[in-house]
Amino acid sequence: MTPGRYVINETTGSTGRPLQILTTVESAALSRNVVSERLFQYLDLPDTGTVFNLGLHYLGQPFFEPKALPRPYVQCNLRAYDPDRAEIVADYEAVVGRVPVDYIHGSSSRIILLARYCAERGIRLEPRGIVATYEHMPAGGRKLVEETFGCPVTMLYCTSEIGYAAWECSERRMHFHEDFVQCEIFPASGKVREGGVGDIILTSLLSGPMPIIRYVTGDLAAPATHCPCGLPGTVIDELLGRDGARLVGIEGAAYSPYALLAALTATGLVEFQLVQESPGVVQVVAPNASASEREAITHIDQRLRAHFGSAQGFSVALSASTSFIVSGRGKRNPVVQLMDIEIGNTEKTGYIRPIDVSRAPH
Numbered sequence: 001m002t003p004g005r006y007v008i009n010e011t012t013g014s015t016g017r018p019l020q021i022l023t024t025v026e027s028a029a030l031s032r033n034v035v036s037e038r039l040f041q042y043l044d045l046p047d048t049g050t051v052f053n054l055g056l057h058y059l060g061q062p063f064f065e066p067k068a069l070p071r072p073y074v075q076c077n078l079r080a081y082d083p084d085r086a087e088i089v090a091d092y093e094a095v096v097g098r099v100p101v102d103y104i105h106g107s108s109s110r111i112i113l114l115a116r117y118c119a120e121r122g123i124r125l126e127p128r129g130i131v132a133t134y135e136h137m138p139a140g141g142r143k144l145v146e147e148t149f150g151c152p153v154t155m156l157y158c159t160s161e162i163g164y165a166a167w168e169c170s171e172r173r174m175h176f177h178e179d180f181v182q183c184e185i186f187p188a189s190g191k192v193r194e195g196g197v198g199d200i201i202l203t204s205l206l207s208g209p210m211p212i213i214r215y216v217t218g219d220l221a222a223p224a225t226h227c228p229c230g231l232p233g234t235v236i237d238e239l240l241g242r243d244g245a246r247l248v249g250i251e252g253a254a255y256s257p258y259a260l261l262a263a264l265t266a267t268g269l270v271e272f273q274l275v276q277e278s279p280g281v282v283q284v285v286a287p288n289a290s291a292s293e294r295e296a297i298t299h300i301d302q303r304l305r306a307h308f309g310s311a312q313g314f315s316v317a318l319s320a321s322t323s324f325i326v327s328g329r330g331k332r333n334p335v336v337q338l339m340d341i342e343i344g345n346t347e348k349t350g351y352i353r354p355i356d357v358s359r360a361p362h
């Protein structure tokens, strides 16, 4: 695109409704490429090489394309692996394991699918860096990716409104790049949460045409902390999830899903999604769950029933569905609500703890 031109970016709408952001070619590309180059340096990636891009693609994006910035790489745009779509299977057969790959970049769920694809076929890729954008990545999935590729995963935090904002250091803490984006953490709605948890609020320093000041991202984090790794910027331990995600109990009360997500992660499930179609029942979509993981889900359900009784809260059940629900833009959210009801703001966390699950009979 020509320098000096304005660009309208539309967000995915995971904050509730899509937003349009007016920016310029320079400001949209500048922070992205500078933050990318810092990441390339940190990961000690080669000056040139091959990258598998498993991110969201634009319509008509070629299978292979040259990328000049931040470093000259050949980029292969792989879609999410789907054994039922012949054209995607053909793409994977053509390149995965056949060309060397230096760097893997993309959304967490698609990188997990690639790791599973390689693990099942005994394909050894030896990337020097794996960068996953901040979509929910269960600990089990991260372990599968890191073991399959023999390379640590680095989480990158970005939003469509701000661009690349922070990435994770070797101590697994997120450092914000404060020469581009100012980060503040406080409860935007005045809602006091346990442990001082607040909203991640960002101000873009490059948003000239349409200033983005104190933008409430909808993501939650514990108060800023200190990291001894030496990288600059405001530091947070981890993202605690999205403020908007809710589960609805049989009595109509809203519950935070994060205790349940943590309990499911503790079972070792590599990938899963919570789907709710009616109050009081939460379905766990986990098509690849092993026998012991299925058993652990049953155990979680028993604990929830014992905790809530029959008049309140929710139960969980393994869904019969073999596919995940993705948004119109191809993003897989950890919690999907399919109910046509107004959900309130009640905070009810702490109904189940991961430690309860680790004691489950396996």
Ligand SMILES: [Zn+2]
Pocket (backbone or CB within 6 Å): 169, 170, 171, 172, 173, 175, 227, 228, 229, 230, 231
């Ligand atoms: Zn650090």
